[in-house]
Amino acid sequence: MKFDTPATTNPIDRLKIVGRPTDRIDGPLKTTGTAPYAYERHDVAPDAAYGHVLGSAIAKGRIASMDLTAARAAPGVLAIVTAENAGKLGKGEYNTATLLGGPEIEHYHQAVALVVAETFEQARDAVEMIEVEYGRAEGAYDLAAARDAAKPSGKDDEPADSRVGDFDSAFAAAAVRLDATYTTPDQSHAMMEPHASIAAWQGDRLSLWTSNQMVAWSVGDMAKTLGIAKEKVHLMSPYVGGGFGGKLWVRADAVLAALGARAAKRPVKVALQRPLMINNTTHRPATIQRIRLGADRDGRLTAIGHDSWSGDLPGGKPETAILQTRLLYAGANRLTRQRLAELDLPEGNSMRAPGETPGMMALEIAMDEMAEKLGLDPVEFRIRNDTQVDPEQPKRPFSQRQLTECLRTGAARFGWARRKPQPRQVRDGRWLVGLGMAAAYRGSPVVKSGARVRLDAKGIVTVETDMTDIGTGSYTIIAQTAAEMMGVPLDKVVVRLGDSAFPVSSGSGGQFGGNSSTAGVYAACVKLREAVTARLGLNAAAAEFIDGQVRSGDRAIALADAARAGELVAEDEIEFGGLDKKAQLSTFGGHFVEVAVDAATAEVRIRRMLAVCASGRILNPKSARSQVIGAMTMGAGAALMEDLVVDKRHGFFVNHDLASYEVPVHADIPHQEVIFLDETDPMSSPMKAKGVGELGICGVAAAVANAIYNATGVRVRDYPITLDKLLEKMPDVG
Amino acid sequence: MKPFTYERAASPTEAATAAARQPGARFIAGGTNLLDLMKLQIETPAHLIDVNGLGLDRIEETQEGGLRIGALVRNTDLAADARVRRDHAVLSRALLAGASGQLRNRATTAGNLLQRTRCPYFYDTNMACNKRRSGSGCSALGGYSRQLAVVGGSDACIATHPSDMAVAMRVLDATVETVKPQGATRTIPIADFHRLPGDTPEIETVLEPGELITAVTLPKPAGGAHHYRKVRDRASYAFALVSVAAIVQPDGSGRVALGGVAPKPWRSEEAEADMPRGARPVMAKLLAGAKPTEENKFKLPLAERALAAVLAEAKG
Ligand SMILES: Cc1cc2nc3c(=O)[nH]c(=O)nc-3n(C[C@H](O)[C@H](O)[C@H](O)COP(=O)(O)OP(=O)(O)OC[C@H]3O[C@@H](n4cnc5c(N)ncnc54)[C@H](O)[C@@H]3O)c2cc1C
Numbered sequence A: 001m002k003f004d005t006p007a008t009t010n011p012i013d014r015l016k017i018v019g020r021p022t023d024r025i026d027g028p029l030k031t032t033g034t035a036p037y038a039y040e041r042h043d044v045a046p047d048a049a050y051g052h053v054l055g056s057a058i059a060k061g062r063i064a065s066m067d068l069t070a071a072r073a074a075p076g077v078l079a080i081v082t083a084e085n086a087g088k089l090g091k092g093e094y095n096t097a098t099l100l101g102g103p104e105i106e107h108y109h110q111a112v113a114l115v116v117a118e119t120f121e122q123a124r125d126a127v128e129m130i131e132v133e134y135g136r137a138e139g140a141y142d143l144a145a146a147r148d149a150a151k152p153s154g155k156d157d158e159p160a161d162s163r164v165g166d167f168d169s170a171f172a173a174a175a176v177r178l179d180a181t182y183t184t185p186d187q188s189h190a191m192m193e194p195h196a197s198i199a200a201w202q203g204d205r206l207s208l209w210t211s212n213q214m215v216a217w218s219v220g221d222m223a224k225t226l227g228i229a230k231e232k233v234h235l236m237s238p239y240v241g242g243g244f245g246g247k248l249w250v251r252a253d254a255v256l257a258a259l260g261a262r263a264a265k266r267p268v269k270v271a272l273q274r275p276l277m278i279n280n281t282t283h284r285p286a287t288i289q290r291i292r293l294g295a296d297r298d299g300r301l302t303a304i305g306h307d308s309w310s311g312d313l314p315g316g317k318p319e320t321a322i323l324q325t326r327l328l329y330a331g332a333n334r335l336t337r338q339r340l341a342e343l344d345l346p347e348g349n350s351m352r353a354p355g356e357t358p359g360m361m362a363l364e365i366a367m368d369e370m371a372e373k374l375g376l377d378p379v380e381f382r383i384r385n386d387t388q389v390d391p392e393q394p395k396r397p398f399s400q401r402q403l404t405e406c407l408r409t410g411a412a413r414f415g416w417a418r419r420k421p422q423p424r425q426v427r428d429g430r431w432l433v434g435l436g437m438a439a440a441y442r443g444s445p446v447v448k449s450g451a452r453v454r455l456d457a458k459g460i461v462t463v464e465t466d467m468t469d470i471g472t473g474s475y476t477i478i479a480q481t482a483a484e485m486m487g488v489p490l491d492k493v494v495v496r497l498g499d500s501a502f503p504v505s506s507g508s509g510g511q512f513g514g515n516s517s518t519a520g521v522y523a524a525c526v527k528l529r530e531a532v533t534a535r536l537g538l539n540a541a542a543a544e545f546i547d548g549q550v551r552s553g554d555r556a557i558a559l560a561d562a563a564r565a566g567e568l569v570a571e572d573e574i575e576f577g578g579l580d581k582k583a584q585l586s587t588f589g590g591h592f593v594e595v596a597v598d599a600a601t602a603e604v605r606i607r608r609m610l611a612v613c614a615s616g617r618i619l620n621p622k623s624a625r626s627q628v629i630g631a632m633t634m635g636a637g638a639a640l641m642e643d644l645v646v647d648k649r650h651g652f653f654v655n656h657d658l659a660s661y662e663v664p665v666h667a668d669i670p671h672q673e674v675i676f677l678d679e680t681d682p683m684s685s686p687m688k689a690k691g692v693g694e695l696g697i698c699g700v701a702a703a704v705a706n707a708i709y710n711a712t713g714v715r716v717r718d719y720p721i722t723l724d725k726l727l728e729k730m731p732d733v734g
Numbered sequence B: 001m002k003p004f005t006y007e008r009a010a011s012p013t014e015a016a017t018a019a020a021r022q023p024g025a026r027f028i029a030g031g032t033n034l035l036d037l038m039k040l041q042i043e044t045p046a047h048l049i050d051v052n053g054l055g056l057d058r059i060e061e062t063q064e065g066g067l068r069i070g071a072l073v074r075n076t077d078l079a080a081d082a083r084v085r086r087d088h089a090v091l092s093r094a095l096l097a098g099a100s101g102q103l104r105n106r107a108t109t110a111g112n113l114l115q116r117t118r119c120p121y122f123y124d125t126n127m128a129c130n131k132r133r134s135g136s137g138c139s140a141l142g143g144y145s146r147q148l149a150v151v152g153g154s155d156a157c158i159a160t161h162p163s164d165m166a167v168a169m170r171v172l173d174a175t176v177e178t179v180k181p182q183g184a185t186r187t188i189p190i191a192d193f194h195r196l197p198g199d200t201p202e203i204e205t206v207l208e209p210g211e212l213i214t215a216v217t218l219p220k221p222a223g224g225a226h227h228y229r230k231v232r233d234r235a236s237y238a239f240a241l242v243s244v245a246a247i248v249q250p251d252g253s254g255r256v257a258l259g260g261v262a263p264k265p266w267r268s269e270e271a272e273a274d275m276p277r278g279a280r281p282v283m284a285k286l287l288a289g290a291k292p293t294e295e296n297k298f299k300l301p302l303a304e305r306a307l308a309a310v311l312a313e314a315k316g
């Protein structure tokens, strides 16, 4: 199905099942511990041996020698894989560094060996017996130091630089100006389930049970890395214990499990050990961002400038922190520039709302600072600079844009009017209390997505697609979509996901998965409806699918009857035909936060958070809310604690476990509220939905930062906002 | 984890004797620290002696009116004990500020005293660390030192002792009871129990090889108001940047010990004599000679402010 004209009324609009708060259909499996995650597939690979990974002890250089003698002789060891004995390997399209290093080492904890043994303990013990001599090379590990050598970096649809009007003159002439530099640190996805895989060969065919967000990409990259045909790779990822972008790609666990299984001649399972995850896999890169804003006295922006620097391994890509600045606020004169420095730290890559998360962390503090300079309320200042068109291409409208409505609703609900514009006015016992807000913005891309639907003689509708559920609730919204389309209750729908034998879907990433994958299921269901009416001899255009029946005129036939003579199968994909070029598809919101800062110790504690989101039709308000509160929690982490600390001498992230890389715990997040504005977006898909899982994090950290400023009068521009950055300016104690 | 042998001791003396007999033997109590370190091969004992079944899990009243806490009493049970909560509240508060409910259910009194540092370089066996491998160097000096010691460290090591419980025990003037191989016992004041790193950061306490902790004894109640103020980067489940254990008497005199700033609970009886005059003079003496790094120098004003807040709260 080609989607190239705006959606009109369709069966989804009945909203009998779609749009209602719905429990996860996979919930019972998860709460009873019976959902089969990759590492636990004892059912398919009962005899799997255990692989354990050795990570490089240096960040850059070469392996001079590697002595495997002791490890080979260790009890239970079946095989050892190294770059030297693995045969020729390719590199995945989505990987920057190779997944098995040697002799060249590209980053710290790059995998250099896999030991396969009968037991996990034997493999882990033997790994430590491998003797490696390294030749260390000089590397670049300091973004600030590499900043001046950074180069423009972009792609066709996201150029490195954008200019509209004459920024320099307009900024120089502006009545009110802000010129400030912000930094965001490297961050880790820190999901619960580590990267994990089981690999088994049947001749030259590979079966891979893994934890991965993008099945088709990863089939391609496994094939490319191993030098085999794509058709030889069967990849299954039905349950994923969190990904946040860290599992968009094939990583060392998958490739090494495959190589280990080949070497050991039996299935091998590999989970990356927690201390390796941070330096071995990908992370959100640090940024330095300079923002310049110029406005007239009425608070209308006349000049908007945003420069961003980030670093990555040679051949890597930039953190696109300037993207939202091209689209969020009106202003005639604009300049954005994106620069990429070469660093020899581990590979930077996507993490929940890449680009916008760090971009909004900076931009939305800048907007708060500017509002203060103008003497305007920060909500009002943003509303004053709202736009209904792409500010760089004013002929291009937003398909839907309710930023103003989000901000007004949020302000009313949160009690924003009670905020004191002057900082450090509110004291509650030992606490300094403040309110802060920020806009939320995230693009809502659409991606081609396919599905197959089957109807059997019992009236059961089965959906098959390689779409993944990374904890987001894909199973449930897909079931809701099929149930709505076929007119059956949810318990008559079976959803099978994450298998490369199924039609290729959008996968999960970039908050495109929910809308795109359900639209693909919609397309397949349209075809199945046609097959049903054809078989029942009904007029397809007039038929209504409802309550397990197909009704047309005065006839009502049980849906199951259509499959009595044999299962009906339909397959289709949704292809997006450029509506997203004609109009900008984006999601909007407002974040509101109240913090309390201990007057003595400057410890920051969030008291309450509110997000108001306008992001198309909300397919399942229950799981959508979970997505947003999870994203708000992650935003709180970004604001207050998350920081991969770079050791600039050795070139690695020092705090590489969950004891030292702190993420919020329950006690950090006392109260969260989410409001979804009523919205449908016919430009987006037949579902009229958009993404929401990434919108929820965009702007949160800045709202926290702005609340801290309101509480304390201390403006911190370097994340995370830990107490040492506030302490000096706190009031006297006693 | 390296392969190891395992035995269950039958009595404290036997445990100590067995430990002295077997080179590379370690006691295992709750295992919440030791097992983690073994998995990473930071500790590689050849033999484990399980001391869980030795009957050292009771809290008894002493003739002096104090409490004798068995070495194997779980942190959860100790924190919840009515006598501790009533008479030694600083200890309950410190315990409850540490780790998580699940960990405290396993963690023991002796294990907590002997838990090892959380210096991140100690945890990465690719990095030089004098505490882990004597003479290899200290990666934290000149590296990531935000969490580490501002006082009491040396050129060889600036690790902190991470325990909350130990800070409270220091302020309560606890004593550590041990049994040595062959059965000799001794009592060690908590002040002398942990050693400063000097040139030998790998030696952390005055315990001799094979010496087993049997109990920690608290003297009779110190009275006063008990405070434990733990300052950290998140609201729970994090080690202290700075913690303050304080007992404040109605006349403003009292005792104070700091956690998170030094290789051992940090207290000076001379410094705390100044408590009636406020936090500043106390900290000036207590933290005299501090040698913070650029990254952790904030701990000095933080400690002073935390104590000031405690004193203000005590005044009401
Ligand atoms: C995630 C996490 C967070 C934590 N957070 C905190 C925190 O915030 N604050 C805090 O204070 N602690 C914290 N801890 C540490 C925790 O308190 C310790 O792990 C625990 O107290 C150790 O007790 P255990 O009985 O498990 O010791 P074990 O691991 O069994 O032993 C530790 C050491 O003590 C030795 N030992 C044990 N018993 C004896 C004995 N009777 N005589 C002689 N030697 C003995 C062992 O040989 C070993 O060397 C945390 C731990 C974890 C894992």
Ligand code: SF4
Binding pocket: B117, B119, B120, B121, B122, B128, B129, B130, B131, B132, B137, B138, B139, B140, B141, B148, B156, B157, B158, B159, B201
């Ligand atoms: S501070 Fe101590 S524990 Fe940390 S690296 Fe240095 S020697 Fe090791």
